[in-house]
Amino acid sequence: MRKRLRDTLSEALPSEQLRKIYNSFDIIGDIAIIKLNEVQNAEAVAKQIMAIHGNIKTVLTPVSRITGDFRVRELRLLAGENKTSTSHKESGCTFKLDVKKCYFSPRLSHEHLRIAKLVQSGETVVNMFAGVGCFSIIIAKTASQSKVYSIDVNPTAVQYMEENVKINQVYDRVIPILGDSKEIIQTQLQGVADRVLMPLPEKALEYLPYALSALKQTGGWIHYYDFQHAPGKENPVEKTKLKVAEKLDSMGARYVFANSRVMRSTGPNWYQTVLDIKVVALPSKF
Ligand SMILES: C[S@@+](CC[C@H](N)C(=O)[O-])C[C@H]1O[C@@H](n2cnc3c(N)ncnc32)[C@H](O)[C@@H]1O
The missing domain is CATH 3.40.50.150 (Vaccinia Virus protein VP39)
Incomplete structure (x- = not known):
């Protein structure tokens, strides 16, 4: 999926921006979290991500650093459903969570x-x-x-x-x-x-x-x-x-x-x- 996305986006974005996106790309359940703050057409990039990866229902971008005792951050909706809770699979286990209210890193x-x-x-x-x-x-x-x-x-x-x-x-x-x-x-x-x-x-x-x-x-x-x-x-x-x-x-x-x-x-x-x-x-x- 990453390669397909990279190929598609490489036509629209300079390579330095593409590298930054890929270093910050996380998929948690059906939510993608991407640092797109330096990308001008962030919403369009988010829609392309959803078009390529049918399982992603929501694309969010962090608008603050991870802070505080709970180690959480503010997130902004870029595309898809306006939601922050999801269900993530890892090592044969299922984890429900809210990406805005709880710390989680794949x-x-x-x-x-x-x-x-x-x-x-x-x-x-x-x-x-x-x-x-x-x-x-x-x-x-x-x-x-x-x-x-x-x-x-x-x-x-x-x-x-x-x-x-x-x-x-x-x-x-x-x-x-x-x-x-x-x-x-x-x-x-x-x-x-x-x-x-x-x-x-x-x-x-x-x-x-x-x-x-x-x-x-x-x-x-x-x-x-x-x-x-x-x-x-x-x-x-x-x-x-x-x-x-x-x-x-x-x-x-x-x-x-x-x-x-x-x-x-x-x-x-x-x-x-x-x-x-x-x-x-x-x-x-x-
Ligand atoms: C980096 S996260 C842990 C991630 C988790 N171990 C995992 O693998 O997904 C740190 C967690 O510590 C919790 N935390 C912060 N201070 C704490 C404290 N004094 N006692 C217990 N938990 C605390 C936060 O709420 C946060 O959920």
């Missing part, structure tokens, strides 16, 4: 499945920033008898998560919890987890002590996500490791960075990184 699909495949049968997982439940539900579907405490502070995201738990039939295995994960862990989830997910780079460092306190006394895994600015020869993964090591060392944890990588580039010299941290001994105060 660009995380590889990471959702990578983590799910690491989870062993019977594990208890705490997902500190769960959104509409993608990591949590894919884990529950992939790892037998696993249980995922799935926390989010956005009430709309948690409502969709509850619906997605039903749709994907993972009742009792994914437990949606509304609240600040720091408080939920302190009051309900101390020492329960084999594995903790921290898929919110903006808060990961601040919330790292709470991730540690959610782990069982025997230790476990933390999946830590970060955004790093790394111009020139700087290595974004090494920068993330340095920052996290400083925090873990100051707390007295013993750990190994078992795996680390750049997931994707998010802008000029900006990268999203992930560390799989094996915590072998918790700080003595836990």
Whole structure:
């Protein structure tokens, strides 16, 4: 579809604009989200997208950055039905969501499945920033008898998560919890987890002590996500490791960075990184 669209649009748009469109093109269910703010005939381009891809009912464009605790953005209708809710399929699961009221990125699909495949049968997982439940539900579907405490502070995201738990039939295995994960862990989830997910780079460092306190006394895994600015020869993964090591060392944890990588580039010299941290001994105060 992308190639067909590219060929069609290449007649109408300069190559630099075409490149920008393709770097920002996301399809979520039957909604396409495209950054077309620098394209003059944005509505016409959106209609062409719909004509080529019959499954797309709505084309939206972001008119703000992703902001705030809920990590959402303003969107403007370019073409098609005026709606923001949809149903998206990923790794054999179905996720209902509202693209305006909840965070969702189809660009995380590889990471959702990578983590799910690491989870062993019977594990208890705490997902500190769960959104509409993608990591949590894919884990529950992939790892037998696993249980995922799935926390989010956005009430709309948690409502969709509850619906997605039903749709994907993972009742009792994914437990949606509304609240600040720091408080939920302190009051309900101390020492329960084999594995903790921290898929919110903006808060990961601040919330790292709470991730540690959610782990069982025997230790476990933390999946830590970060955004790093790394111009020139700087290595974004090494920068993330340095920052996290400083925090873990100051707390007295013993750990190994078992795996680390750049997931994707998010802008000029900006990268999203992930560390799989094996915590072998918790700080003595836990
Ligand atoms: C980047 S999104 C997570 C995406 C999700 N894990 C996925 O794969 O689709 C971050 C989420 O963290 C939630 N959030 C922000 N602050 C939070 C907090 N203090 N406690 C729990 N959730 C929080 C936001 O509402 C948002 O849904």
